[in-house]
Amino acid sequence: MYVVACIKQVPDTTQVQIDPVTNTLVRDGIPFIVNPYDTHALEESLRMKARYGFKAAALSMGPPNTEATLRKALALGVDEAILCSDRAFGGADTLSTSKVLAEAIRKLGQDDEVGLVFCGKQTIDGDTAQVGPGIAIRLGFSQLTLVDRIEHLDFLSRKIRVRRKLEGRYEIVEAKLPAMITVVRELNRPRYPTVPMRLKAARSEVKVWSNNDLKLDPNGIGLKGSPTWVSRIFSPQRAAGEIIGDGLNDPTGTAKLLLEKLVARDMLAV
Numbered sequence: 001m002y003v004v005a006c007i008k009q010v011p012d013t014t015q016v017q018i019d020p021v022t023n024t025l026v027r028d029g030i031p032f033i034v035n036p037y038d039t040h041a042l043e044e045s046l047r048m049k050a051r052y053g054f055k056a057a058a059l060s061m062g063p064p065n066t067e068a069t070l071r072k073a074l075a076l077g078v079d080e081a082i083l084c085s086d087r088a089f090g091g092a093d094t095l096s097t098s099k100v101l102a103e104a105i106r107k108l109g110q111d112d113e114v115g116l117v118f119c120g121k122q123t124i125d126g127d128t129a130q131v132g133p134g135i136a137i138r139l140g141f142s143q144l145t146l147v148d149r150i151e152h153l154d155f156l157s158r159k160i161r162v163r164r165k166l167e168g169r170y171e172i173v174e175a176k177l178p179a180m181i182t183v184v185r186e187l188n189r190p191r192y193p194t195v196p197m198r199l200k201a202a203r204s205e206v207k208v209w210s211n212n213d214l215k216l217d218p219n220g221i222g223l224k225g226s227p228t229w230v231s232r233i234f235s236p237q238r239a240a241g242e243i244i245g246d247g248l249n250d251p252t253g254t255a256k257l258l259l260e261k262l263v264a265r266d267m268l269a270v
Helices: 036-052 065-076 096-109 131-139 195-203 252-265
Strands: 001-007 008-011 032-034 055-061 082-084 114-120 140-156 159-166 168-174 180-184 207-208
Touching: 001 036, 001 096, 001 131, 008 065, 008 131, 008 140, 032 065, 036 055, 036 114, 036 140, 036 180, 055 096, 065 131, 082 096, 082 168, 096 114, 096 131, 114 252, 131 180, 140 207, 140 252, 159 180, 180 252
Parallel strands: 001 055, 001 114, 055 082, 082 207, 114 180, 140 180
Antiparallel strands: 008 032, 140 159, 159 168
């Protein structure tokens, strides 16, 4: 039985620059990293492999240079690494991306059943948190989001019990396998690859699947199959702040000045 970790290569957001003319990301010279939340999904898949004997696979969609990201997963101990890469996949939004990843998981399941799929709760470049649930819907898997602990897995009853981290509380949920799980950082602490594993990963195969392998309708994937798109990217512009009055020695007078300014700018009704 497979456990699959879906990982994404994202730009290092501390070094992102935006072209002021085209309003697109400047990719030249920008380093790419594994989406931080996905590192925890990958780590948990490896722990499930060690604890329950799953075969672990890492799956990603992206340009050819995403192979470097998948080799990092191989160096950590996954058994297979699969890259979905094709010009037909380019420009995909979250819906189109989930279609491709779900079909890749379905194809992988032809060799052996896929029991669990782990995803990070969201990516740092999009922050939508939609791809994992989209995969679950398309595959008909149980959907467990914001998981910070795997409580129990029972192969005989084909059930998994997890703890979800919600605002101000936790929730214990039990669901049937196969299941898709999105994880938060508190779930685990990712490991580091050893030198022998790095050397082994450099010689290992990263399978590349194009749409010739997945056989999806070209009009339903990539930019053509994306009902949403980015019309403009820009850095937030904020005006310089202003200090008014003397709040320490004259709080009443300062409050009056503030109210006058808000009224003058039509930001407060009198």
